[in-house]
Amino acid sequence: MAKSKEDVVSEFRVQSIQEAAIRVISRKGMAAATMQEIAEEAGVAKGTIYLYFRDREELVEKTFETAIGELHKRLDAALEGDGTFEERLRAVMTAQLGFFNENREFFRLYHSLRMPEGTSAQQRRQKRTCQPQFRARVDRLAGILKQAMDAGEVRPLDPKRLALFLIEGSTAIVLERLSEDAPPPETEDVELIVSTILAGIAISKSKRSSH
Amino acid sequence: MAKSKEDVVSEFRVQSIQEAAIRVISRKGMAAATMQEIAEEAGVAKGTIYLYFRDREELVEKTFETAIGELHKRLDAALEGDGTFEERLRAVMTAQLGFFNENREFFRLYHSLRMPEGTSAQQRRQKRTCQPQFRARVDRLAGILKQAMDAGEVRPLDPKRLALFLIEGSTAIVLERLSEDAPPPETEDVELIVSTILAGIAISKSKRSSH
DNA sequence: CGATACACTGACCGGACGTTCAGCGCGGTG
């Protein structure tokens, strides 16, 4: 069945509102972003938002899911086919830096939801909907690490902790890049991360003596 | 001059209120922590808080500074005297994990202030007071890294980026530890971080072939 | 023991924000 005119309008509204929400949240922060301002940013009246989302929580939740779905698609694409661990690691990091670079505004929403706020009921709800998304991201990377360990490419360590360390560490670099006027080329930061994580930063004894 | 009785009472109130603030913020999150609840937690009336802090912002700011001052003291202590880079890195990481383990409740306050919220005026104020504290932490570690690079113990990389990567990566592990019922011993996680950062995770060709 | 000072209290105020809903205008229909 072709999309009816109503569907098209509806989709357009939903998308405008979600994009506005991301922009306002990235400007003011999660707590200070008001429905009024989101509505203005989207070019609709406050009441209109409630025709498409039950309440503020649902708007935030759906918006987050839509946006993070995009990130997951990118990561999946980066991991298609198989290569050496190093290639895959580089692909993942490149995809990540690229995504946040193109979606700078999504970053703050992402960061705000890392740790749930509000009453314990709200916290539980946020946890149910957002935590799995973070977990999925961590688990995906942990899976790659585990695979590489089994293949003998990586020494045995707790894959989950390593994944956390890597994701959050690279997130810090993304954050820094976003606040810089002229960040270095993406590849440079990817190389920093990949080479550090693969080979470490210490100059081995043999190399030092040969120098 | 000895402390007058008023000073003692005053200090006690300030401390109670700050501790209450940390507990409430860690329970509800920054935005949802109300002055009323902080007052109840401290066992005083709401108005009393305003005898010791100009407004909510000042309370949060001062509380944050008091608590992070403690962290900085620990880090300084960990770096007293001099040792190899590896020893210093291990000391810093141990101090960090230890601090957050003993001050679990401070963690959320710390996390909430990472990224300023509210109107742009509020954001500027928060940036002026809190960002330098984060910067100081990063710069301190970056300094150690730089020193090790100059000494030829560490290969030359951007020290600031490395420091960010390390601090945020280890923060992720702290966060994970805090949410676990029975986290592994601190030393284990410290070793994971230190060995990863020093030697990387890849199994070198020579080691693999000798296996 | 009264008088004075002052830390403390908590009801109250003003404003902001999420949510609602009566009504408006516009495109479609007979």
Add this chain to the structure above:
DNA sequence: CACCGCGCTGAACGTCCGGTCAGTGTATCG
């Protein structure tokens, strides 16, 4: 053209919260 349906609007409502201040209890002093 008159009527209708409906997507949309934004004023109004209830709630919540930071901040205020007149009043209260208590310690101190003459």
